[in-house]
Amino acid sequence: MQKRPIFDSTQLTRRAEELISAASNRYRITVQVANRAKRRRYEDFDNMDEHQMKPVMRAIFEMSDELTQPEIIGDI
Numbered sequence: 001m002q003k004r005p006i007f008d009s010t011q012l013t014r015r016a017e018e019l020i021s022a023a024s025n026r027y028r029i030t031v032q033v034a035n036r037a038k039r040r041r042y043e044d045f046d047n048m049d050e051h052q053m054k055p056v057m058r059a060i061f062e063m064s065d066e067l068t069q070p071e072i073i074g075d076i
Helices: 011-024 026-043 055-070
Strands: none
Touching: 011 026, 011 055, 026 055
């Protein structure tokens, strides 16, 4: 039996496109997503319950939320 993904792949694609279109430099935003995913991977290493979503996907969702909700803006 296959596990159903918790997220919608169309939504992930849309959010990734929003991030890229909002960024002035595609390479820089790609590196920032990768760095955040890497950081989250090591932060969540001890918590096995959080492994339902891959770190890169989680980083894309978080960073796109920061774009749409300016009150939670981090380092983008």
